[in-house]
Amino acid sequence: MPDLKARPRLEIINTTDDVAFVVVVIAAYIATLFVAPDAFAFPNGLIFIAAGILFLIVGIYGFSFCKGRFPQLGIALYFAIQIPLSFLIMYLGRSNAWLVLLPLISQAAFLNRAWMISISLLILATFMLALTVLSNWETAAKSIILFFPAVVFVIIFSGVVAREQRARAEVERLAKELSDANIKLREYAAQVEELATTKERNRLAREIHDGLGHYLTAINMQIEAARAVIETDRTRAVDAMAKAQSLTKEGLTEVRRSVAALRASPIENRPLRNALTKLIDECRASGIVTEFVVTGTPRPLPPQTELALYRVVEESLTNVRKHAHAPRVDLGIDYGANQVRLTIKDNGVGTSDASGGFGLLGIRERVQLVGGSMHIDTARGQGFALEVEVPQ
Numbered sequence: 001m002p003d004l005k006a007r008p009r010l011e012i013i014n015t016t017d018d019v020a021f022v023v024v025v026i027a028a029y030i031a032t033l034f035v036a037p038d039a040f041a042f043p044n045g046l047i048f049i050a051a052g053i054l055f056l057i058v059g060i061y062g063f064s065f066c067k068g069r070f071p072q073l074g075i076a077l078y079f080a081i082q083i084p085l086s087f088l089i090m091y092l093g094r095s096n097a098w099l100v101l102l103p104l105i106s107q108a109a110f111l112n113r114a115w116m117i118s119i120s121l122l123i124l125a126t127f128m129l130a131l132t133v134l135s136n137w138e139t140a141a142k143s144i145i146l147f148f149p150a151v152v153f154v155i156i157f158s159g160v161v162a163r164e165q166r167a168r169a170e171v172e173r174l175a176k177e178l179s180d181a182n183i184k185l186r187e188y189a190a191q192v193e194e195l196a197t198t199k200e201r202n203r204l205a206r207e208i209h210d211g212l213g214h215y216l217t218a219i220n221m222q223i224e225a226a227r228a229v230i231e232t233d234r235t236r237a238v239d240a241m242a243k244a245q246s247l248t249k250e251g252l253t254e255v256r257r258s259v260a261a262l263r264a265s266p267i268e269n270r271p272l273r274n275a276l277t278k279l280i281d282e283c284r285a286s287g288i289v290t291e292f293v294v295t296g297t298p299r300p301l302p303p304q305t306e307l308a309l310y311r312v313v314e315e316s317l318t319n320v321r322k323h324a325h326a327p328r329v330d331l332g333i334d335y336g337a338n339q340v341r342l343t344i345k346d347n348g349v350g351t352s353d354a355s356g357g358f359g360l361l362g363i364r365e366r367v368q369l370v371g372g373s374m375h376i377d378t379a380r381g382q383g384f385a386l387e388v389e390v391p392q
Contacts, residue, residue, distance in 0.1 A: 018060050021103045025056055028089070028099035036094040048092040055085045055100060063107050075111065079104070079119055083126055090130040098147065101127060102154050109158030120151060202365065214279075215251030217318045219244045221286040243285060266314075272306045273298060273333075276313055280331065283317045289328040290317075296335030305390050308366040309333075309342055312388055315363055316344045324348025324384055340392060345385040350378045363388075 029052055032039050039048055058081055066074030082104055089097045101123050108119035127147055131140035222244035230237040254266075267275040273294060283290045301309075313331065320329050326348030334341040360376075363386075367374045372390035 017106075020106075021059050022056060024103050025052060025059070025100055028093070028097040031099065032093040032096040035096045039093045039096070044092055048089065051085055051088050051092065052097075052100075055082065055089060058082060058085070059103060059107075067111075075115065079108075079122070083122055086123075087126050087130055090127070091133065095131055095134050095143075098127060098130075102150065105151055105154045106158040109155050110162045116155065120155065124148070124151065212251060212255060214314050214318045215247055215254060217322050218282050218286065219247045219251065221321055222247065225287065247282075267303075267306050267310050271298070272301065272309060275310055276331070276333075279310075279314055279317055283321065283329065286321050288320065288326065291328075291330045293330070293332045294335075295332065298333075298335055299392070301340065301390075301392060302370070305340075305370045305372075305392075308370045308372070308390065309340070309388070311366055312342060312363050312386070313344065315360075316386055319360075319384075320346050320348065323351075326383065336392075338392060339389050342388040342390075343385070345383065347383045350380050350382045350384050352380045 062078050066078040086100050108116045128140045222240045226237040226240035280290050280292050324346045326346035329346040332343045375387045377385040
């Protein structure tokens with residue numbers, strides 16, 4: 001059996017096609033009424049009219065239903081009903097109702113080529129058979145010569161209409177897909193914008209916390225040191241206050257830079273080791289023994305990676321001064337073949353909660369953003385150790 005899926009199928013027969021079907025069938029009956037009015041005589045006339053009504057009903061509703069629900073068997077069943085009905089109508093109409101064959105040919109043109117050719121040949125055979133039964137085969141042969149051009153015209157015209165309908169359906173489908181894609185694109189754009197806003201908000205929060213928090217902690221440590229010795233050693237107290245004042249100025253500069261640019265990097269235009277040395281000196285100035293060891297061959301890293309390592313050290317040293325109560329902290333950077341490992345370990349009070357607060361969360365986010373990993377080893381009374389690995 002021919003494959004109906006070889007060409008795209010229309011979902012329904014539109015109203016224009018239905019009207020054309022009805023008009024052609026009515027025209028066939030009107031022509032019969034004028035040429036052979038005895039075809040309407042009782043009792044054959046009732047059968048003639050009933051066959052026409054059934055032919056109309058099946059033609060209007062059956063074709064689209066069968067093609068939509070049962071593409072193969074349904075179409076075969078439809079024409080198995082309509083072609084015998086058309087033969088009966090031609091026979092009872094004394095061959096004057098041959099116009100009823102044209103709507104069937106038109107419907108066949110909406111199918112794939114194999115079905116169209118098969119059904120058209122069956123309709124031509126029906127035409128020949130009806131005329132042969134009513135007269136003789138010579139008359140049928142002469143009439144087929146006149147009928148065949150009409151069949152070709154209907155096939156060509158219906159094929160053009162079918163292609164136009166398929167093209168319109170394809171345009172509508174593509175327009176709907178484009179509309180759906182635009183809706184999804186707008187949704188994705190909104191999500192991206194929201195994610196970008198959230199990401200930028202988190203970045204700013206980290207910058208403010210890591211930068212300003214570092215300076216405020218260092219200033220507080222210097223002020224506390226000054227207060228502790230102000231009665232016994234005014235020189236050390238004045239020196240501590242001077243350092244606090246200097247840190248205050250640097251902190252204000254950092255805040256202005258963050259507000260103005262929001263992208264200033266504390267390691268810009270200088271090696272990472274030099275930038276870290278400044279943080280280590282500030283930690284030493286607060287009275288904490290701070291050791292810094294570099295192993296491997298130092299090499300430039302991507303700016304975001306160097307900034308992440310700088311912020312990790314900055315936040316870690318701030319936490320040591322604020323929370324660890326540690327007399328000593330050891331820092332190390334190991335430049336491996338494929339990764340760089342940063343270790344920070346103090347001998348302070350430690351903690352039973354390794355999740356930490358916003359500072360450790362910011363460290364974890366920074367490390368993850370550059371494709372690195374972070375590990376914490378701590379326990380109450382056993383100090384705090386942080387290890388970070390980042391790709392080179």
